[in-house]
Amino acid sequence: MSKEKSELSLSSRLESVEEAAFEAEKFARQSGFDDDALNAIDMAVRESVANAVKHGNLLDETKRVELTFENTSNGFEITIRDFGKGFAVEDVPDPTNPENLLKANGRGILFMRAFMDEAEWSNHAEGGMLVKMLKRR
């Protein structure tokens, strides 16, 4: 039987990226999502957790990355929260602009938007960044 909601709290290290992706895939598979959706969810979770660990919590292992996965009537809903300083997503340069094409970083948000049906970023009321993503069924 599939669960409706799952919560995960991970430390701020790169290994957490793999762990989060594994748990997200397991939850989404149990919730009946197809392989295309699983691939998209895997990619988006990896990117968002990598951002939270590296750019949000700055690899400070005393700070957690908190995730929720939820199987709702809308689809597969994911939240990822870090405890960093936060940022304004509209200030992130578009990596597909010709002037940014050869930059080494800055494509994670583009991938999250490309692979999920909805993705939004906000500053959490109690600090840190909150990312909400949806993959429709």
Add this chain to the structure above:
Amino acid sequence: MAELNITERQAGDITILDMSGKVTIGEGSIALRTTIRRLLGEGKKNILLNLGSVGYVDSSGIGELVSSFTAVNKESGSLKLLNLTQKIQDLLAITKLLTVFDVYDSESEALSSYS
């Protein structure tokens, strides 16, 4: 097992890197960076990355491909890509990098493009 395995072959003055595994944040990206730096240090500036057996690339891996490309260009060399999987092609299309990289499906065509 390492995230990314890289095997090196030489075809004239072109170095072919047969890559398998993942080019992702952490170990996989670092392995590629280290190899490219070493090759440039050895004066090997014509590099062909065979990505046919690379099953997974994330945004860090794409960034590492771009960094490799710019590092090789800076040394007046040439870095090209061979055997992209559909997944990697999709990522390069999303990032508009298909217009930046020289991409080949055939090794012989890729090799002759250096001359």
